[in-house]
Amino acid sequence: MSPLVFFHFQNGVRGLMLDTYDFEGDVWLCHSFKGQCYDFTAFEPAIDTLKEIEAFLSANPAEIVTLILEDYVQAPNGLTKVFTDAGLMKYWFPVSNMPKNGQDWPLVSDMVANNQRLLVFTSIRSKEQSEGIAYQWNYMVENQYGDGGMKAGSCPNRAESASLDDRSKSLVLVNYFRSPPIKLLSCGDHSGNLINMLHTCYGAAGNRWANFVAVDYYKRSDGGGSFQAVDTLNGKLLCGCDDVHACVPGSTSGVCSP
Secondary structure, eight states: OOOOEEEEOSTTEEEEEEEEEEETTEEEEEOOBTTBOOTTTEEEEHHHHHHHHHHHHHHOTTOEEEEEEEEEOOSTTHHHHHHHHTTOGGGBOOGGGSOOTTOOOOOHHHHHHTTOOEEEEESOTTHHHHTOOEEGGGTEEEBOOGGGGOSTTOOOBOTTSOOTTOTTSOEEEEEOOOSSOOHHHHHHIIIIIHHHHHHHHHHHTTSOOOSEEEESSTTOOSSSHHHHHHHHHHHHHHTSOSSGGGBOTTOOTTOBOO
C-alpha cells in the first residue's frame, strides 16, 4: 500500500497513514513488502515523524491527529516505546473511550477539552490488548485500494475489512488512488471522478459518508480536486449541505446558504 496523503473530514481533525517496521534495532517508516524493511525502502526512524506530530499538537491545541498504521513492528512494546519517547502519550485517545458496536464518537470539542487529541490505529489485532493501540478493523470499514477501488459505480470492501455497510464499525475510509500511482493521471482522477466515487461508496456503506479518504498527489486536479472533496464531505457530515461553506452557522441540519 502506498504512503498517502490522508484527510479526516471533520473541522480541526487531520490524519496520516504510515507504514511501520522493525529496522536497525528501532521502529522505522518504510514502504516495503513481505514485512521486511530494506536500506533502499527505508524512509526515516519513526520517532522523527512522531516528534513533528508532537510539535504540531503542542503548537495547535485545538487540532486532532489520526494515525492509521500498516504495522509490521514485532518488537514487544516497540510502538508504545516510540510514541512515549516522542512525547505523544499525553495526547493519547484511550481505547477504552472508543465507541463499540457503531456508537457515536465524542464531539471534537470534548476531545480537545480532554486533550485526547491523538487517535492511533494498528493493523495488528493483538496490540489492542497488549499495547492499548486500537485495532483498525474493530472500528472502521474500508473500500478496496488501488485499481480495484477505482471502477466507476463500484465500491467493494478491502479484504481485511468488514462489509462497508456493517454499522457495527463507526468509521468509513474511502481509498481512491491507482496502483502504481501515476502523477499525470491524478489530475483527471481528482477532478470529478473522486467525488463520484464518494457518492458510490456512500450507498455501499449504507448511506454513510466517508470520514476518511486516501489519495495520491492530493494537490493535482483540473478543478477543486481533493480539496473540493473535503469541502463536500465536511458539508455532508456537518450540516447535510453539498459544501461545508454552505453550512449556515447555528442552523439545523439541511439549512444551506445559496
